[in-house]
Amino acid sequence: xxxxxxxxxxxxxxxxxxxxxxxxxxxxxxxxxxxxxxxxxxxxxxxxxxxxxxxxxxxxxxxxxxxxxxxxxxxxxxxxxxxxxxxxxxxxxxxxxxxxxxxx
Amino acid sequence: xxxxxxxxxxxxxxxxxxxxxxxxxxxxxxxxxxxxxxxxxxxxxxxxxxxxxxxxxxxxxxxxxxxxxxxxxxxxxxxxxxxxxxxxxxxxxxxxxxxxxxxxxxxxxxxxxxxxxxxxxxxxxxxxxxxxxxxxxxxxxxxxxxxxxxxxxxx
Numbered sequence: 304x305x306x307x308x309x310x311x312x313x314x315x316x317x318x319x320x321x322x323x324x325x326x327x328x329x330x331x332x333x334x335x336x337x338x339x340x341x342x343x344x345x346x347x348x349x350x351x352x353x354x355x356x357x358x359x360x361x362x363x364x365x366x367x368x369x370x371x372x373x374x375x376x377x378x379x380x381x382x383x384x385x386x387x388x389x390x391x392x393x394x395x396x397x398x399x400x401x402x403x404x405x406x407x
Numbered sequence: 408x409x410x411x412x413x414x415x416x417x418x419x420x421x422x423x424x425x426x427x428x429x430x431x432x433x434x435x436x437x438x439x440x441x442x443x444x445x446x447x448x449x450x451x452x453x454x455x456x457x458x459x460x461x462x463x464x465x466x467x468x469x470x471x472x473x474x475x476x477x478x479x480x481x482x483x484x485x486x487x488x489x490x491x492x493x494x495x496x497x498x499x500x501x502x503x504x505x506x507x508x509x510x511x512x513x514x515x516x517x518x519x520x521x522x523x524x525x526x527x528x529x530x531x532x533x534x535x536x537x538x539x540x541x542x543x544x545x546x547x548x549x550x551x552x553x554x555x556x557x558x559x560x561x562x
Contacts (some may be wrong), residue, residue, distance in 0.1 A: 318467065
């Protein structure tokens with residue numbers, strides 16, 4: 304599967320990056336292609352191009368704040384291919400999150 | 408040089424402590440941060456930390472809590488670390504007990520610098536089982552400092 308994700312939290316120092324790591328590790332373990340964009344204290348990193356998003360099977364938005372470029376995911380949302388989750392929950396329950404992504 | 412670059416120092420590391428609650432852990436780290444000159448006002452910083460705590464628990468699972476605060480009184484980004492002897496519940500209504508506590512402080516205005524890079528890399532590394540196990544096993548400040556400093560090599 305191809306999965307893309309965005310992680311962001313209010314202070315942007317810890318959860319953003321822990322969620323990124325948790326999602327990347329779990330996806331790699333299951334041989335899914337994964338790219339995680341982070342919007343944290345380091346600014347936007349690993350930015351997702353529209354093409355990459357369009358080609359993805361599932362979008363995970365592990366965000367607790369408004370993010371930049373949210374409109375990039377509108378089409379995927381209309382198709383019911385977007386999972387919204389709190390970054391903290393993504394860290395704690397990452398296996399469950401990817402299970403859910405696989406079922407979409 | 409290295410000392411200046413990395414946001415963690417041995418003075419901000421506490422090993423094998425017998426703390427049993429969040430407030431004790433935060434007081435210990437914040438008082439020490441004041442003592443070593445990382446912050447200029449402990450009250451102001453604590454307020455920022457508790458405000459963040461109210462938004463959502465910073466106990467992130469795997470026995471780890473990462474309380475953090477962004478405030479003007481923080482002079483440069485830093486990390487403090489406490490390893491406790493017996494794990495305790497971070498919040499009363501939490502299902503998460505913690506044994507590794509990282510306090511992160513960042514100035515209000517300080518984006519995209521090397522210290523923050525370090526903190527983001529450390530956060531990522533905490534997902535790694537072996538890294539956490541090593542931190543739990545550390546028996547001295549020096550040993551913990553060495554483990555935490557390894558992140559510098561990855562930057």
